[in-house]
Amino acid sequence: MRPLTRLSPILAAACLAACAQTGSAPERAAVAPPQISQATLTTVTQILSSDAYEGRAPTTPGEEKTVRLIADRFEKAGLQPGNNGSWHQNVPLVETTATPTALRITGGKAPLTLNYRTDMVANSYQVQPRVSLDNSDVVFVGYGINAPERGWNDYAGVDVRGKTVIILVNDPDYETQGLQGTFGGRAMTYYGRWTYKYEEAARQGAAAALIVHDEVPAAYPWGVVTSSWTGPQYNMDDPNNHMDQSKIIGWVTNDAARRLLANAGQDLGTLTAAAKRPGFKAVPLGTRASVSLTQKIKRQASRNVIGILPGTTRPNEYVIYTAHWDHLGRCDPDPDGDDICNGALDNATGTAGLIALAEAHVRAGRPERSIIFLAVTAEESGLLGSRFYGENPVYPLAQTVGGVNMDGLNIIGNTRDLVVVGPGKSELEDYFKRAA
Numbered sequence: 512m513r514p515l516t517r518l519s520p521i522l523a524a525a526c527l528a529a530c531a532q533t534g535s536a537p538e539r540a541a542v543a544p545p546q547i548s549q550a551t552l553t554t555v556t557q558i559l560s561s562d563a564y565e566g567r568a569p570t571t572p573g574e575e576k577t578v579r580l581i582a583d584r585f586e587k588a589g590l591q592p593g594n595n596g597s598w599h600q601n602v603p604l605v606e607t608t609a610t611p612t613a614l615r616i617t618g619g620k621a622p623l624t625l626n627y628r629t630d631m632v633a634n635s636y637q638v639q640p641r642v643s644l645d646n647s648d649v650v651f652v653g654y655g656i657n658a659p660e661r662g663w664n665d666y667a668g669v670d671v672r673g674k675t676v677i678i679l680v681n682d683p684d685y686e687t688q689g690l691q692g693t694f695g696g697r698a699m700t701y702y703g704r705w706t707y708k709y710e711e712a713a714r715q716g717a718a719a720a721l722i723v724h725d726e727v728p729a730a731y732p733w734g735v736v737t738s739s740w741t742g743p744q745y746n747m748d749d750p751n752n753h754m755d756q757s758k759i760i761g762w763v764t765n766d767a768a769r770r771l772l773a774n775a776g777q778d779l780g781t782l783t784a785a786a787k788r789p790g791f792k793a794v795p796l797g798t799r800a801s802v803s804l805t806q807k808i809k810r811q812a813s814r815n816v817i818g819i820l821p822g823t824t825r826p827n828e829y830v831i832y833t834a835h836w837d838h839l840g841r842c843d844p845d846p847d848g849d850d851i852c853n854g855a856l857d858n859a860t861g862t863a864g865l866i867a868l869a870e871a872h873v874r875a876g877r878p879e880r881s882i883i884f885l886a887v888t889a890e891e892s893g894l895l896g897s898r899f900y901g902e903n904p905v906y907p908l909a910q911t912v913g914g915v916n917m918d919g920l921n922i923i924g925n926t927r928d929l930v931v932v933g934p935g936k937s938e939l940e941d942y943f944k945r946a947a
């Protein structure tokens with residue numbers, strides 16, 4: 512049993528589907544979980560994270576190899592093509608590669624220059640060959656959250672149209688130990704994610720939105736920011752070229768934010784503490800920001816890979832397993848000149864888990880409900896493959912009764928406890944309680 516007990520998250524996930532397919536009555540006997548192949552997990556993880564796959568960036572030769580391998584393994588496992596006879600769902604992407612200038616701040620104690628990569632990174636959602644921000648007033652907007660249902664609005668009483676907003680990462684109560692609080696305590700809400708911060712800044716009409724990086728609340732170091740925010744960026748291809756978005760989106764290091772605020776006579780620590788308190792008011796800094804960038808633009812489709820194991824008695828109800836197949840591709844070279852971000856854990860393991868689950872479910876026999884196996888693209892660019900499937904579902908979402916996503920499998924060995932992040936949002940957690 513050792514190989515199985517080492518893979519408790521997969522087992523838990525497998526149990527979710529196994530339990531789900533037999534109905535929800537708690538007194539029903541649990542179905543034995545399908546047997547997971549450790550060989551599949553190991554082999555697929557090794558292949559996908561090998562240098563030959565070049566870090567699996569969307570629309571690269573690494574994508575070709577990756578989607579072919581997943582479809583091959585789905586077919587060998589005994590799945591059927593999941594998209595009307597095809598293993599693929601095309602996801603139209605636009606690729607932009609920006610070359611930004613430094614960020615210049617004027618109107619403070621002294622002119623301040625924040626350099627690209629070491630102090631800040633900048634991109635644009637707007638698909639334009641050249642984007643320019645000129646002397647835009649800078650405003651500190653705390654966590655940049657407008658959540659009327661929680662009685663919180665960091666933009667209350669301030670007009671940021673055409674301005675540059677400085678935003679803290681995560682949400683105001685992330686340092687709380689428990690899960691109580693306006694923003695779910697230490698659990699991160701959607702308001703804490705960078706995608707939300709930029710969406711809200713655009714809704715408020717901000718011309719630029721810069722998030723202050725901090726290793727603890729962001730949960731990753733600055734190097735991850737530079738790896739993922741420089742080089743080619745992917746977004747949904749949009750007929751309006753995302754002109755409703757802010758001109759500039761980016762990140763500044765904690766140190767750069769400190770200097771930017773000190774330059775305006777403010778203190779990052781003091782403002783951060785204020786931003787955690789209800790009733791926080793945004794602080795205009797009295798300084799102005801300028802930065803511009805040129806962009807190379809390429810439009811190209813990437814692919815989600817999709818297979819299905821049709822159900823027996825309830826084939827029009829679906830349980831969906833997902834894992835993103837993409838990773839960061841080529842990154843800054845390390846001291847040995849290696850520039851491939853291999854992404855073994857994130858998310859070759861999850862993709863291998865998806866394939867292993869497909870094999871195990873086929874071996875276990877067809878379930879009552881249909882099971883969908885969906886390997887999504889461009890997660891690292893803002894969950895684009897998932898979003899595209901959500902907006903263009905092959906199977907009706909109303910009949911999709913449960914879903915399990917795998918983003919990195921357990922590589923640390925035996926575990927005893929499990930944590931549900933964002934409890935109360937899904938009845939699937941009742942199955943977890945029984946399995947725990």
Ligand SMILES: [Zn+2]
Pocket residue numbers: 835857858890918919
């Ligand atoms: Zn991931």
